[in-house]
Each structure stands twice: as C-alpha cells, then as structure tokens.
Amino acid sequence: MGLKPRNSQASQAEALPPAMRGLLNFAEAILIDLPIAAAKRIVARTDERELNEAGWKAYDAIVKLANDATSGVYTNSAFGRVAAGAMEAAVRVQRFNAALSGAIFANLWPAIGLPTADDVAAMRDEVAALREAMNEARVTRDAGPVEAPAELRYPRENARFDVESAMMATSGIFQRPMYQGWVMPEKREVKQNVSN
C-alpha cells in the first residue's frame, strides 16, 4: 500500500492516554531498564555509565509522573473549588481575628505604654523604606553620579509630542518628575458641550 512499516509497540504506546503512557515509561524504567543495568554492572562488571543512564531515566520517569499527577489535580474543578474555599475561609478568619484583636487591644496597649500592631506595622514600613533608600543610595554611589541629559533639562522647542493627551486627557493626576527642568503641560480644563 506504499505505507512504511510501523513499529507496532511504539504505535500502541502512542495510542495510550498520556497518563497511561507516563505510567508505562515509569514501569519500564524502574522494573526493566534499571534492574538490567544493575545486573550487568554486578555480573558483567560493565562500567558505571550504563547504570547511571538507567538511573537518570528512572528519575526522569518519576518526575514526569509526579508532574502529570500534579497537573491532573490542578485541572480538576473539584480541587479548584476546595482550594479556593479553603483560601477564602483562611482569609476570612484572618480578617476577623485582626478586627477582633484590634478592637480588644487597640486601647489596651497604649494604656500600658506598648505599641499597637498598626504602630509596629507603620514602623516596619518606615524601616523598610529606609532600607530601600539606603540600598538606593549605595547603588547610586557605586554607579557614580547621574546627570539629567540636556534634552531633559531643556526640551526642544520645535519638537511636537503627543503628550498632552497622554498626560491629561484621561486623568487630572500629575506625577512630579525627578528633574526640575522637566516642562509639564499646563493643567487645563476642557469644557465640552458648553451652551448658552
């Protein structure tokens, strides 16, 4: 018929579902290849290379099986529902605990001269910000001085930029640039549908 002869074993393996194929590979590596390589190493005193290869093949088969199993669990909608439910419940409990302990202790700690959780959190944020600023200063110091390029200090007058729409059309919020020479578009009010 003009068709190439097919390896019947290979085609049978391909026909199997992926999970079964993984299991088959795993069984082949653990129950056939590895014992044969070990026996050859002991009986025929072959070098370790063949045994190593069989060992890694078995390892790869195990990892593949584990990955397939994990994927199987994650793609199961029941697992998703249970995991989401557990997470939401945990967050809800955490919220309740935070509110409860806040209500009970908020006025107690200051009364006996201790900081509240918010105070500690605020201080932690401040320390983190200081640490970041210090790191930043160290990086900047190590990198040498950074100067604003002339173009930024003195933008070209003849350049046309589509920036007003970018800066203003969708928001009234301005962000202050780093360099004082940055020319920001004037804030303006756009009145639409004005009629007498």
Place this chain on the structure above:
Amino acid sequence: MSAISSIAGFWMEGAIRTLDAFATGFGSKGNDPAPATPYRVIYEGGKVRLRHYEASGAAHHTPILLIYSLIKRPFILDLMPGRSVVENLTRQGFDVYLIDWIAPVAADKNRGFHEYVNLDIANSVRAVQIHRGVERISVIGYCFGGLLALLYAAMHPRNVKNLVTLTLPLDMSTRDIPIDFMSRMLSERGAEMLAATYGNIPPWMMFSFFNSLAPTHHMLDKFVGAHRSTARTGYLEMFRLFEQWLHSDVPFAGKIFLETNNELGIRNALMKGTMKLGGAVVDLKKVVAPVLNVIGDLDDIVNPKSSEPLPDLIGSDDKRNYHYPTGHMGAAVSSDALKNLWPAIGRWLGERDA
C-alpha cells in the same frame, strides 16, 4: 554518593535562599545583581524609574521602550553578559529604555491599570520622546508587561510606532494548563477579601502561588537539573542568577490585582471589549501600529492559546502571531532565543524603522 551530596548542596542553598526571602523580603532594587549592560536613569516619577541603555554603534531612528511585568524585578532582561535581552537589542543598534517598576507601598493599594498605563507608561513614553526627540516609539511588552503595552497602544495609539508583545495573557477563557484553572479559582469576593486584608498582594503570596504550580520542579527537580548540568560552562552562574530572579517578587498593588482577577480573569473584559481604563472603554481596534505577537509554544505560565486571538482584535494592517518553541522565561534567557528570536524581533523592528 557524590551525586546525592551535590544535589543536597544545591537543595540546601535553594532552601536557605527561599527562607531568607520569607524572612527578610523578596525583590528590591538593592537586591538586584550587578547590571550586565550599563545604563542611566533618565526619569523617575510615579512608580517608574526609567533606564536608558545606549545603542552600540549607529542607532536605529526609533527607540524601544521595554515594559516588564509588575510582579518581579526586571533584571531577568539583563541577566548577564551574553544572556541579556537588553544587550542583544543595543548590539542590534537600538536605543533601549526599560521601565524599572518601583514596588508599591501600602499607600499605593489603589493603583490600577489606569494609573500604570495612563500615568506611568504615558510619562515614560513622554520621557523617551523628549530624550530622543522622536514622536513615536517602539514598545516591547513581556508577559503582564505585554498586557500593559497593549493597553497603552490602545489608549495612546499616536505615540506607538511598533508594538511587540511577548507571552501575552489575553484570552482568559482558555482551560488547558494548570495555571488556567489555578489563576481563575479565586472568586470576586475572595479576591476582594484578599485585597482588603493585605492592601497590596504580598510577594510571599505571589511567590508561593507560582511555585505551587510546579511543586516537583521547585522542590527537587531544578536542583537535580543543576547537578546534572554542572559541567556546562557558565551554567551554575546562570542558575544562581535565575534563582535570584525567581525570588525577586514584589507586591502587586491591590487595585490592579482586583482588576486582573475580576475584570480580566473572571469577566474576560478585554476580549469582550468591555474593559475600562480611567472611565474610557479600551478599544483594541484603535491599535493601528504594526504588531508582532510572540507566542512561546512551550509556555506553561501563559497559555499560548490565550495570546493567539490578538491579531483578530486589533485594527493594525501589519500584524502577525510569531510562534516560537520556547517556554515562558526561555524567551528571555535561553541561548536559543537570544540567538534566533531576538535577532528576528530586531529585524522586524528594523524593517519598520523608517
């Protein structure tokens, strides 16, 4: 026995790295490795620190703005000499600008897509326009950065000359790979509760989520892989830098988390054309610049099928999907991608430079 002790050594090193991150914090600029490519910061404002990497030799006319994801540090794009997207592009003669996102603090919990796209990216584009004296620039967005780049191109089409999106999460209705199910299991109410409890989603939670997607890999297999590849030149240095990047998670602002989960994830609003930014509906048909949408065929973080519909949704005449046999991060760090994919992207941009 030596293999076991070697793997145990890598495992211990990894465990200490993870425990340290949980104890003292994940990503911050101070923890970044030394940059492989020199740069200057040309603008800082909002949550952006804009870096400029100068082109080697004669530069193309149109500069590139690289937008990386919000949830990890961007040094993966400039990991080490010879393994750097930035270096690759500058060597091809592009002036590269990279948005180095500043991690949100508690007061930034109300930052959403509008603030990141219409303010931070818009300001960065303006800085590039002024710095290079050009009207339009090329934008390359990676992963979540690709989504931000696409939104920017839709909201401010006149500023974008070319758009390249890599591993773009777009269609959230796909249900094939574990992350499709895991990332969409959280209900709107659950997401709101998370945001209300934490303000910004903490880095440890982001880290745990992504690691839990491939537990065997992160608990064992990557250390075994390190042992098996010890003999490869430069592999261990690369492995350690990559690990450092894996632990570089930063907080995810509460509002953008909610918008991502509820609007994009649950309602699939961008695909349905109902997503709003600053009160305006995002109309992807307004994207008229040439678009190259790079899809990693082996991507297990962004389903390749999720990126595929982009050309059908945008208004550009010059648009295409570019399938490449790589994984999610392989597109940034694999030697194959740096040898073939990025030069192809450079050529595509170069042909549209005039």
